[in-house]
Amino acid sequence: MAASTYSISDLARELDITTRAIRFYEEQQMLSPERRGQERIYSAKDKVALKLILRGKRIGFSLAECKELIELYDPVHGNHKQLHTFMSKIAERRAQLEQQLLDIQQMQLELDTAEERCLAALAETDKKQVITS
Template sequence: MYGISDLASEFAVTTRTIRFYEEQGLLKPRRKGQERVYSARDRVTLKLILRGKRIGFSLVECKELIDMYDPRSGNRKQLKRFLEKIEERRQQLDRQLADIQQMQLELQAAEQRCRTALQDCATCE
């Protein structure tokens, strides 16, 4: 069992972040008086949410994958869906990378035009 401060400290997030995930239905702590008590499953869920966020998944995507957890089936459905999501994310990143590379080329061209124009202006003075 873990307290909210324990999890926040372990994963370097704020208690507010944990409460937000709770409000979104991703974490389901028990109550012990006014105190929230998180289970080992909640801890793993938080770890998965944070890992998913790091690789660019939305909370909705994280929730979808977490809700598919079913150890009785060996998690085949969950793992297949996770692979689909990874491929989608990879394709999105490839598109973004191509966009960034194109922008860099355009910036280079604009910079070169500006430098040429400045040189031409220097001879005009």
């Protein structure tokens, strides 16, 4: 039974990305298709790598982090190390997001305070204008 292979347009269509994006990931050495003349032939491993890249991007991983995870992929010996690394990166990303959320909440409080002061100053200015007119 032959392994599944894909053309660049097959992968682009199936994963809803552009062929240009796929070529970019290839340039970054995150994919390694075979060549038949000018045609690129992508393997099931390339498809898995692309899915991992896209998932990583959605959750805020850098390309370097995605590349590290892809390089840990080992279908022969299992992906235990890849999964542990992935879990560690998920925990790091979650901590970053929690800190960003706290930062946003603090900024909202500061905006509320600035807005209240501006409104109070405007009300005071309006009151003075009424008195002097």
